[in-house]
Amino acid sequence: MTVTHSAPAAPPADGGAVILQASGVIMRFGGLTAVNSVDLTVREGEIVGLIGPNGAGKTTFFNCLTGLYKPTEGQVIFNGAVLPPKPRAVVLAGMARTFQNIRLFNNMTALENVMVGRYCRTSSMALTSIFRGPKFRREEAATRARAQELLDYVGLGRSSELLARNLPYGDQRRLEIARALATDPKVLLLDEPTAGMNPQETRQASDLIFKIRDSGIAVVVIEHDMRFIFNLCDRVLCLVRGETLVEGSPTQVQSDPRVIEAYIGTGDDDEDEGAST
Amino acid sequence: MSTVSTPTQIAPTPGYHPSRIDGLREQHGRLAWLLVLTGLVVLAAGCFLSWSYDPEILGNLSISFNPGSLQLFMLTAAVLALVYALAYRGPLRGLGVWIDSAKALMVLGIGALGFMAITLAVVAVTSSGLINIDPGGWVSLVGSLVLAVGGSLLERRPTKDTLHAQLPAWVEIGTIVVLMAMLLFGAAYALGQTDGNIFGLFLVFVVAVAWSLFAAGFFTWLGIVAQRHRRVLMLGAFAVAFLFPFTQNGSDANMSIATQVLIFAATALGLNIVVGLAGLLDLGYIAFLGAGAYTAATLSTSAFATIGWKPPFLVVVLLGAIVAATLGLIIGTPTLRVSGDYLAIVTLAFGEIFRLSMSNLDGNNGPDLTHGPNGIPAIPDLQIGSFNFGDEHTILGFSLGRFANYYFVLLVLALVIITVFSRLNNSRIGRGWVAIREDEKAAEAMGVNVFGLKLFAFASGAFLAGMAGTVKAHQDVSVTPDQYVFLESAFLLAAVVLGGMGTVAGVFIGATILKLLPEKLRFISDYRLLIFGVLLVLMMRVRPEGIIASQRRQLEFHEEDEALAERIEEVHLEEEAQT
Numbered sequence: 083m084t085v086t087h088s089a090p091a092a093p094p095a096d097g098g099a100v101i102l103q104a105s106g107v108i109m110r111f112g113g114l115t116a117v118n119s120v121d122l123t124v125r126e127g128e129i130v131g132l133i134g135p136n137g138a139g140k141t142t143f144f145n146c147l148t149g150l151y152k153p154t155e156g157q158v159i160f161n162g163a164v165l166p167p168k169p170r171a172v173v174l175a176g177m178a179r180t181f182q183n184i185r186l187f188n189n190m191t192a193l194e195n196v197m198v199g200r201y202c203r204t205s206s207m208a209l210t211s212i213f214r215g216p217k218f219r220r221e222e223a224a225t226r227a228r229a230q231e232l233l234d235y236v237g238l239g240r241s242s243e244l245l246a247r248n249l250p251y252g253d254q255r256r257l258e259i260a261r262a263l264a265t266d267p268k269v270l271l272l273d274e275p276t277a278g279m280n281p282q283e284t285r286q287a288s289d290l291i292f293k294i295r296d297s298g299i300a301v302v303v304i305e306h307d308m309r310f311i312f313n314l315c316d317r318v319l320c321l322v323r324g325e326t327l328v329e330g331s332p333t334q335v336q337s338d339p340r341v342i343e344a345y346i347g348t349g350d351d352d353e354d355e356g357a358s359t
Numbered sequence: 360m361s362t363v364s365t366p367t368q369i370a371p372t373p374g375y376h377p378s379r380i381d382g383l384r385e386q387h388g389r390l391a392w393l394l395v396l397t398g399l400v401v402l403a404a405g406c407f408l409s410w411s412y413d414p415e416i417l418g419n420l421s422i423s424f425n426p427g428s429l430q431l432f433m434l435t436a437a438v439l440a441l442v443y444a445l446a447y448r449g450p451l452r453g454l455g456v457w458i459d460s461a462k463a464l465m466v467l468g469i470g471a472l473g474f475m476a477i478t479l480a481v482v483a484v485t486s487s488g489l490i491n492i493d494p495g496g497w498v499s500l501v502g503s504l505v506l507a508v509g510g511s512l513l514e515r516r517p518t519k520d521t522l523h524a525q526l527p528a529w530v531e532i533g534t535i536v537v538l539m540a541m542l543l544f545g546a547a548y549a550l551g552q553t554d555g556n557i558f559g560l561f562l563v564f565v566v567a568v569a570w571s572l573f574a575a576g577f578f579t580w581l582g583i584v585a586q587r588h589r590r591v592l593m594l595g596a597f598a599v600a601f602l603f604p605f606t607q608n609g610s611d612a613n614m615s616i617a618t619q620v621l622i623f624a625a626t627a628l629g630l631n632i633v634v635g636l637a638g639l640l641d642l643g644y645i646a647f648l649g650a651g652a653y654t655a656a657t658l659s660t661s662a663f664a665t666i667g668w669k670p671p672f673l674v675v676v677l678l679g680a681i682v683a684a685t686l687g688l689i690i691g692t693p694t695l696r697v698s699g700d701y702l703a704i705v706t707l708a709f710g711e712i713f714r715l716s717m718s719n720l721d722g723n724n725g726p727d728l729t730h731g732p733n734g735i736p737a738i739p740d741l742q743i744g745s746f747n748f749g750d751e752h753t754i755l756g757f758s759l760g761r762f763a764n765y766y767f768v769l770l771v772l773a774l775v776i777i778t779v780f781s782r783l784n785n786s787r788i789g790r791g792w793v794a795i796r797e798d799e800k801a802a803e804a805m806g807v808n809v810f811g812l813k814l815f816a817f818a819s820g821a822f823l824a825g826m827a828g829t830v831k832a833h834q835d836v837s838v839t840p841d842q843y844v845f846l847e848s849a850f851l852l853a854a855v856v857l858g859g860m861g862t863v864a865g866v867f868i869g870a871t872i873l874k875l876l877p878e879k880l881r882f883i884s885d886y887r888l889l890i891f892g893v894l895l896v897l898m899m900r901v902r903p904e905g906i907i908a909s910q911r912r913q914l915e916f917h918e919e920d921e922a923l924a925e926r927i928e929e930v931h932l933e934e935e936a937q938t
Contacts, residue, residue: 148804150800150803150804169803169804169806170803170806170807170808173804173805173806174806178804178805178806179804181801181804185798185800185801185804186798186801187793187794187797187798187801187802188797188914188918189793189797189911189914189915190790190793190794190797190911194790194793197790198790198791198793198794198802198805198807199805199806201787201790201791201794201805201806201807201808202805202806202807202808203806204787206786206787206788207788208783208788208815208819211782211783211786211787211788211789212778212779212782212783214782218786221787222786222787225787243928244928245914245924245927245928247924248921248924248925248928261805262805265805265806
């Protein structure tokens, strides 16, 4: 890797304030315990990695954090308040996500996709929209400007009028990030942001994530690309079979024999990832 | 039909193997053009001769050198064919670069052939015997046949994309104006026909011409022009609708149909918010219209009205809308959390519950609010100030009857609904609806208030239907439960689906087709369910996005069609470049 200008800063030992704290999250589907009392603490300005073999419950854990699933037990505290398990409340509180299998609004343009992300931060209701008052015009113009700004930010400024489904794969991933950023999050959850990308696109993605972190947004990343994750993260959490195996700095996790064993040691990790969205 | 569908396969795709018709086209290219010319001349010549021995049939087609209306249709077709032919080879080559004149000629030829065949069949059947067909009819039939054959044998040429056609703005606006004028006179003419056969043949003619223009690529261009001059188009359409009553000389027969069409269209447009924009399937929408109508009836000055309070009409309109919207909220709150299929069933049941409640609130079971199956009759005409809607008024020498008065009110109502529809569509709320349709989970995860937006669509649709219902009560004079059966909901939905979900113009066209045809073609009204069923099945097969498609819907129905997506994108960029 030659990303010299954006090498990870030394992990702030207890530097930033805790913004997201999930404690004892348990998610059971019938008899299957997909996530078994996982704790996660994210501090401001931190990049946390979430790794683990397929079916370890990473995405399920994400779904619990963002309210798509109601955790069986445990709670998520965001910015000092307990988050209700409702997607809308989670987004309003300031936590946005992307999806493992890209879920853009395919028949909308890139710009419109990001404008949908602004939905929860705008408030024009029916009557304002019908009568087109000054508030509506102002807000609509602001939404458009902010969306364009975000597209420029992730490097899609020139594709704003293209349909999402016509964008190249890597651009679709970046558009999803722009859409999530449009909700003004304090924590951004990325589910495999580099899956299916070539090395160059992966490098661009990590540059983008550093840029997002530097703008003051904490990032949690699920990823299988170890080089990507160890280069990127301040702290890494390894999940195996729904439980936390190791948590620590990239070097600690990287050298832990149990992690290596979890990935290549045993052969029975082939159960489905019950949480695929 | 099989010959019609071949041209779509003649795209220059790699690995395409020329079929037999291509071989024929190569061999007889020059001959084909001459055939076309011969055909159209023969067709036109036949129109100047007598078609029928009996002067009483289909207008008067029996006088040579004095063409009747049907013969004038075919003359028009011949002139159009001449334009295509000269665009293919001749002085109009410049036009020929843009339009697929070969395909258009083939379609027009087949259309003319069909027209002639039906006409002659009608003549033969009505006056019992082929002998009653005069030579002119045969001449035109042969002419149209030659035209169709010639058109199918013409070699297809690639055309330039009309998106890049640069015409002066006045030409584009002029085209819209001319089309609008034709629409007005066409509508007035069609409604003026008392003879179902002539009306039917006029439709055949219109469909043939429209289809040939479609094949030529004219409508693609028109779509682009319409986007460029949206205001002009809106204004033109409104002007046509506004001027229509003035063409009727105070006759109530056609205005009654026109008001019914307008009520139906306005209601369908409200349904289009629910179905087309929010993507919710509502099978009981007619109940909301009924709620508005019953509110207006019970609050009217009718001797049978059950509520003593007689507020002014504007208050009644508002109340009717609020009652309908409240019903919408009551039915929507528990059901909108579940997925589409359940909603469809629940709304279907709700529609029936509404109808049954109305026919049971007769004093025997519960309060006497609606007089049960008898309904509330003798609802007086609206009276606003000194203007009574039942009276005939004369404006600028044009007399406007009772239905014309209601027509104008409904026109205003339709305008309100169109405004609400299109403004909601182009707003934060509209974006939310699209996002929900595209991917509900993702929309939710992006903070879109999914349940709230669905409920809002449901309630606002009900609100608008309630408004329409209050006018309908006065226009219909009486309100009875059997006006609000499930079939009406199904027809409303059919109008939306047929015309094009999510578009204004499409729904108006769909509503007009579904309401006007049974009125004018009596033989259809017996089989209308069958015919509309077949029509809908065909539509789903051929063009699932409806007659006039909203771009987004078109994309949704053709997920695999890359070319379409790129094309729409290109139009987008073009527009962007112009603003």
